[in-house]
Amino acid sequence: MATPLAPDRLVAALRAEGVTVVEHDGWRTHNRSGHGAWGPVAGVMIHHTVSTGTDGTVRMCRDGYAGLPGPLCHGVIAKDGTVHLIANGRANHAGGGDPSVLQAVITETYGERPPAPRVHEGVAGAVDGNARFYGFECVNLGDGKDVWPAAQVEAIERVAAALCRAHGWGARSVIGHLEWSDWKSDPKGPGMPGMPTVRQRVQQRLGKDPAKPAAPNPPAKPAPKPSYEPFPGTDFFRRTPRSPILTAMGRRLVAEGCGRYRSGPGPQWTEADRQSYAAWQRKLGFTGSDADGWPGPASWAALHVPNT
Known part of the structure; x- marks a missing residue:
């Protein structure tokens, strides 16, 4: 497990991985401090929001709703792949989960999937996922019909790779909410390849230079000069x-x-x-x-x- 990244270092890691980031006012200090621990962290958890629309979803995840105070995640991944940062610190996203899953993530000693979860929030023996995982909510209805665009799935891959790269983790530190709690089903839907495939893509990305496309095509003409100097090494x-x-x-x-x-x-x-x-x-x-x-x-x- 690891110490959570400071806000500026988190932003730097995401942008170095090619993530388009929107920083919302106050996100660096918005959290559930005083309601439990934050860290050490063991991994990244991916969710879907059961909502539509970026602006409304960001507000909901930032502020929460009746019965579940915000923030509900650290970042919202929109359909276009933009990542909206809304919190830093403890967030209400994971809830209680299976300790055997946490141990498998910490040690990265599982195969295609971590062990099937057998507990959830409120069950004896459940462990506090809000203290141990970065959480990213993805805009999707979760009804099995709402399509996950390729840009959104790629953003999940880049976000997860950025955090794994920053902490020295492998892709087995990335799980879906359904792999943490036995009463959750997210993320799911057409276009979402499933967490085993997401982890494969994250691991492939970790073997490449950050911010490079997974499968670059030669440009037909010289690319325009970038706005900033590339890292000279x-x-x-x-x-x-x-x-x-x-x-x-x-x-x-x-x-x-x-x-x-x-x-x-x-x-x-x-x-x-x-x-x-x-x-x-x-x-x-x-x-x-x-x-x-x-x-x-x-x-x-x-x-x-x-x-x-």
Whole structure:
């Protein structure tokens, strides 16, 4: 199990995996604090909302309803694949579940599916899933007729891979609500390939560079220049380079309140650059050797260094 990601690090991980993220007001502090533990976390749980429409669903999941206070998840995955972040911390999404499933997820020692759950909320022996799982609700009626678009399923794959990559988990740390509690059936419906297939796709993605499409096609013509500089690789910085990319990076670090420069920044990599970048990593929630000042892909993607 692991310590939950700090909000900025969660956003950085999602965006580095190619997820389109919408951050809703107050999501970093919106949670069920005081109503139980949050963490250590063991995995990611996928749900469907039994609702339609993005705006109304986001409000419902943020605020809850009679008998079930919000937030009801950490993020809502819309039909178009956009992920709406609404909470950070404990959320009312998983409820009580089977301890044998939790143990199988922690150890990742099951085959195609975790053991069939035999308990649920309110049953003796059920364990608190709200403390142990990130929860993502997907907009779907759950009536067996409402279709899951490919963009939404891909977003599930990317969200799950982002969190697994950030924590060093494998795909067996990703489960559906129906695999946690014996009285749940989500996620289901046409277009939803089932959790074993979702896990296969997540595991395949974990073996690739983040943010790359699962099956890229060669472009018919040169792609337009991206808005931000792509990550040039850790070795680039360790060679103490001289490049306009470093000037652009330094300016972004200063704009984020992380500048540790006496003058500049300039195009030559210096110790001031490394100290400034370490401050940025700490701002994202990285600690220890993960905040050593040497840029990595997730923190670089979150910095949004403009093209030079």
